[in-house]
Amino acid sequence: MVDERIKALISESLDHPLAPEDRSELDQALESSAEAREYLESLQQVDAMLAELPAEPFPDGLHDSIVSRVQLPAPAKKSWLSGLRELPGMVRYGFAAAAGLVIAIGLYEIRPEMVDPPNSQDLMGTMVPKRTGQVTVLDTFSFEQDSLSTSAALERREDELVLDLRLDAEQPVEVRIQLLGEGYSFQALAQSQPSFETFEFGDRAIRAVARGPQEFSVLLDPTGESTRNARVKLEYSSRGGLLEERELVPRQ
């Protein structure tokens, strides 16, 4: 017959190291009692079975169902982008025209290599839909390491496929974004704090070097028709060394 206190100590020993006096008491009991040893063995078997029970597969579509139904409080303050919408009409249309010009270059000069448009900053904030209305988060990831904190999300905003990316880096970090799927391309950018040290883009790849807090969104497909094919590869590196690479794929 195993004492109840010894049984309780055996159970607790499965969860964490015991206090020295409890460990000593349990060791003595195990040394002197075959029943105590048998009890320990049986609880260890139960413990192993519980620990090895595999996770239940997460249902397809549940993530989208959750994020599409969640109601959040209204934003407390306006973003830099919303201020743009309040600019006088001529200025606003000037931005749009500049954006259209650069996008036209991107669309009609199909170049696999990177280009560095000198006026890329001008088009920022004009063409990417804001995160209002119906937003479906298709995939996300976040990563933190020492001086870098970053997150990315592939989203469908209304009908438009958008990549949203944030990072905060104490040292310059190079971010490479590659589109791996078919039927979509980089169409437009929005950035809340335009302070890239380097920014280059082609229709299938972006390379940016930045430090400090950065947020930007990239419109990938204004029709959203290519959502199911969308695969976006992200690579983060610093001082020539790869920090993290990840692929965003719609989880539906």
Next chain:
Amino acid sequence: MDKTREIELVELCKNGDRLAMGTLVRNYERQVYNAAYRMLGNPDDAADVTQTAFLKAFEGITRFNPKYKFFSWIYRITINEAIDQLNRRGRSEPLGETEPESDQADPGQMAVSGEAGARLQAVIMQLPENHRSVLVLRYYNECNYQQISEILQIPEKTVKSRLFSARQQLKDRLSTLEPHSNG
């Protein structure tokens, strides 16, 4: 996810940031679903509870106290919702009412997958809810005593005694299923 990042994301959610919300959901959804499944033993009910838990968590996000961890909050809501679900549907099964099939249930031999996993889940479902919840948080959400205490708002001594009792019951139930005793 570390606590600083979690607090940042919660603060963004309080300002209506859906990307931050999506990141928090993505980070915890599988663990929340698995906890709900182990509490309820049914994937459809677990999906319902997972969804409701997140909806309630974000509905009340402005009331969230950052001195706690978000996962403590979401797990607490999940466990409470799961227990409510069991009570609403009258599926709470006190010890002894449902018998799992008895073949191949030797704890020492059982590979914990497929049918064997289902039988173990059936035995877990026979535990009282308050014992089941500490077991679920300990094994399927990898919480320690202090975290379980915070989530369920019970003393750590109670966590320890419920875990002990849950394991004892599982051991007894599983050994009655053994076709041949280990000796």
